[in-house]
Amino acid sequence: MSANDAIQDEVTSLNAIFDEGTLSAxxxxxxxxxxxxxxxxxITLRIEFPADYPDAPPSVLGTQSVGQDVPKGMGSQAVDVVREVLARIYQPGEACIYDLLEEAREALEQAEEQGDIQLHDQQDAHLEEDKTSLIQSDPAIDLGPEPPWIVAPAxxxxxxxxxxxxxxxxSPAQARQYVAHLLATDKKAARATHNMTAWRIKGFNETSYQDCDDDGETAAGSRMLHLMQLMDVWNVMVIVTRWYGGIHLxxxxxxxxxxxxxxxxxxGGFAKEGKESDTKKKGKK
Known part of the structure; x- marks a missing residue:
């Protein structure tokens, strides 16, 4: 496979996994x-691929564009982090951009938590803390009763x-209300790194609703929704809360x-043990 073919494969896969235009020529x-x-x-970076990619690594030349909402100096700091991650994860002969994006995200989060860099303006940095107080103080938002959560062991x-x-x-409205209730009443969950959500609901007249929210953990919500589809569960929502521990997974x-x-x-009794594996077996026939 030529370098151009390898690059095009990455363009196609990355833009399908993430948003269109994640990797653009x-x-x-x-x-x-x-x-x-x-x-x-x-923040958009400028990447140069060598003629023998993936046998040789790409180079991060610098920033291509930096939005006005990004704190001063953050662009160059992001470049430094991504370069360090690239040097660590690249393996000769293996395409590396997907792993680069995933590992860079965790490295940037870790650097921000340690105070080494500032990813957002101060106003944005306090957004998650303000979110809880806004929900609690806004009379237009009815949190309703405590959701009947079934909580799995951590x-x-x-x-x-x-x-x-x-x-x-x-209903989707009830699912969103349950998320709001959790964030407004559980301080630990509200301050978590991610609260990833997925739900599947069957309504009237054979209508159905399916949705998910990554909450910053790219592709996590869609993977949870796919799991629910494999398990064939309906009229249920699931939230996975993650507190990042500072070590890349x-x-x-x-x-x-x-x-x-x-x-x-x-x-919670929403699915029987083995239903997911049974579904996978059927798909292999």
């Missing part, structure tokens, strides 16, 4: 591309903690997220 002849960071969509992996909860729901975090989500669904 600036000059195909020179193998220059722009790379938008899903965790920092206001799972800890390399200091990151994952906690899944599931509840029956009959890489793609393995998606396995942990789905494991905890599945346990909450099974504990």
């Amino acid at each position: 600036l000059d195909e002849d020179q193998r220059l591309y722009s790379l938008r960071l899903p965790s920092l969509p206001s 799972l800890t992996e390399k200091k990151s903690v994952f906690l899944a909860r599931a509840a029956p729901v009959s 890489g793609p393995d975090r998606f396995r942990i997220i789905n494991t905890t989500a599945r346990e909450a669904l099974v504990l």
Whole structure:
């Protein structure tokens, strides 16, 4: 496979996994591309691929564009982080941009938590804390009664903690209300790194609703929704809360997220043990 073929494969897969335009050509002849960071969509990097990619690594030349909402100096700091991650994760002969984006996101989060960099303006940095007080003080938002959560045992992996909860729901509005209730009444959940959500609901006249929210953990919500589809569960929502522990988990975090989500669904009686595996077996025939 030529370098151009390898690059095009990455363009196709990345733009399908993330948003369209995540990896875009600036000059195909020179193998220059722009790379938008899903965790920092206001920052776009300038990437150059070598003629023998993936046998040789790409180069991060600098920033292609930086949004006005990005704090001063954040663009160059992001470049430094991404370069460090690239040097660490690149393996000769293996395409690396997907892993680069995933590992860079965690590295940027860790650097911000340690105070080494500032990803957002101060106003944005306090957004999550303000969100709870706004919900509580706004009389137009009716939190309703305590949702009937079924909470699975917490799972800890390399200091990151994952906690899944599931509840029956009959409408998208009720699902959103349950999320608002959790964030307004549970300070630990409100301050967590991510609260990833997915739900599947059957309504009247054979209508159905399916939705998910990554809450900053790119592709996690859609993976949870896919799990629910495999398990064939309906009229239920599941939330997986993650508190980041400062150690990168890489793609393995998606396995942990789905494991905890599945346990909450099974504990709640929304799915029988083995239904997911039965579905997979049928699909292999």
